[in-house]
Amino acid sequence: MSQDFVLETQGLTKEFKGFTAVDNVNLQVQRGHIHALIGPNGAGKTTCFNLLTKFLTPTRGTILFNGKDITDTAPNQIARLGMVRSFQISAVFPHLSVLENVRIALQRKLGTSFHFWKSERTLNDLNDRAMELLTSVGLESYANTVTVEMPYGRKRALELATTLALEPELMLLDEPTQGMGHEDVDRVVELIKQVAVGRTILMVEHNLHVVSHLSDRITVLARGAVLAEGDYETVSANPQVREAYMGTAAEEDAA
Template sequence: MVNSQPILSATGLSMEFRGFLAVKDVTLSVNEGTVHALIGPNGAGKTTVFNLLTKFLTPTRGRIMFRGADITRLKPAEVARLGLVRSFQISAVFPHLSVRDNLRVALQRPSNLATQFWRSSNVLSKVDDQAMSLIDAVGLSRYEHLPAVELSYGRKRALEIATTLALDPTVLLLDEPMAGMGHEDIGRISELIRRIAKQRTVLMVEHNLNVVADLCDRVTVLARGEILADGAYDVVSADPRVREAYMGTEHE
């Protein structure tokens, strides 16, 4: 259910690199219980904004709030512990481990088993139920014993998302989750994100506008480091400024 209250917000966010202002006074709100997309043409500043929100960069100016707390100066690991988790932070899949064992490893930290992994081969059995639940949630039950290296690209991305979910994030941040995928995999990952969003807030950078139109409750469009438009997809996609930014003309 969509909540009208912001769970993650930025006010006056700016980022300067050696005199170049890559992000200029960005103010946005991600409402709890929504799927929110950050889109824009190449060079729009999407990655920089995403890195600022996930704390891989510290803004030159501005403030970032998460669940009512100022996180502007926190480190990525600190905000991850608060429940703001970026997919690639923990999505390094071990190629020669099975799907199941990848999930068992990912579940070590939240289960306080990280320092016990090498002490006993039986320790990770404590997280088997959780691992199987996550595997089922991302549609990989048929592949639980398959080495990750043998998965298709789309299923490997599903496994990466599952390892992220092992931290039980409140807000899941996905950086171009459909990149490099074929039509079938895009459909599979879109449906996965839709299921995830029933219990979590999702913020995603995405280039596939068909995915954005189908999946997202709200869209923020960036151009040249500034917010060009913000709102429902059908509204922002009809904005002449957005069309011009993407197509180089105000006309289709």
């Protein structure tokens, strides 16, 4: 594996009782890039993500992170190595404040999440860093807001802050703009650009506007296999890709 690649898969395959959901996928995610994984419904994108973060076990193939074989590594160990996934459905504690959500993520990084006997003063020591993270995603004015009371787009920004609290080298973003209006989408696109500085991002994203504005490289999946790969101009000009994915998306947008 080249040092230029943070993440690489070799022949990654997942079969479910004779159905091949991910079919011999060879993926190379370059350090410092935003790499998008796209494709029509049922293409295998989420299954591929689940394999990378070890929520599923590959039938065959190898996963390398910074040159280390992590194919048989447990999910919690993957996160400790620096590969952290943000989930498709906002994964925050709705009845805690925004600040408390980030503070819990910071405790996880320190390994003190379950130290309930610690004094509140000890936890307050994390507040400065928590506020820095909230400021980085434009949520400093929401610090004391109960999370359930925030708009959906702001909750996704909070999820980015909690992910950043774990100091990931590689962030895996699963449909970061799903269910958002145009204003929230534009805001989250800018946030992803900001948090990508000095990091690598691999994302599953259905919104082609987002993909075109963010991605350095795109891998297109169809029926579990890699259909095409390249920058947006290259991929969007591919007739097979347009037929399998982009034409469908364009028709839906026009409807």
